Amino acid sequence: MTSPPDRPPAETPAGGLGPSPACRCPTPWPSLVTVVEGRTLAAVPADTPGPAAALYRARCGTCGTEYPLPWRLARPHHHAA
Numbered sequence: 001m002t003s004p005p006d007r008p009p010a011e012t013p014a015g016g017l018g019p020s021p022a023c024r025c026p027t028p029w030p031s032l033v034t035v036v037e038g039r040t041l042a043a044v045p046a047d048t049p050g051p052a053a054a055l056y057r058a059r060c061g062t063c064g065t066e067y068p069l070p071w072r073l074a075r076p077h078h079h080a081a
């Protein structure tokens with residue numbers, strides 16, 4: 001498999017206009033968020049799902065559509081745990 005390491009997250013899921021939910025924003029998936037223990041955290045698209053993806057769901061930060069592709073938690077800029 002030859003996939004570039006840095007590709008835009010505009011990839012459509014298999015099936016295209018299938019039953020899977022799709023972001024309806026002008027720019028698909030302008031941002032992703034996930035709610036972990038009641039706190040909204042930033043998420044980013046990824047080639048493989050991160051540990052949090054197995055436990056939580058990511059959604060579009062604008063329209064709230066559930067993100068159907070692999071994602072990971074974004075690196076926090078502050079508030080280190």
Ligand SMILES: [Zn+2]
Binds near residue numbers: 063
């Ligand atoms: Zn959206």
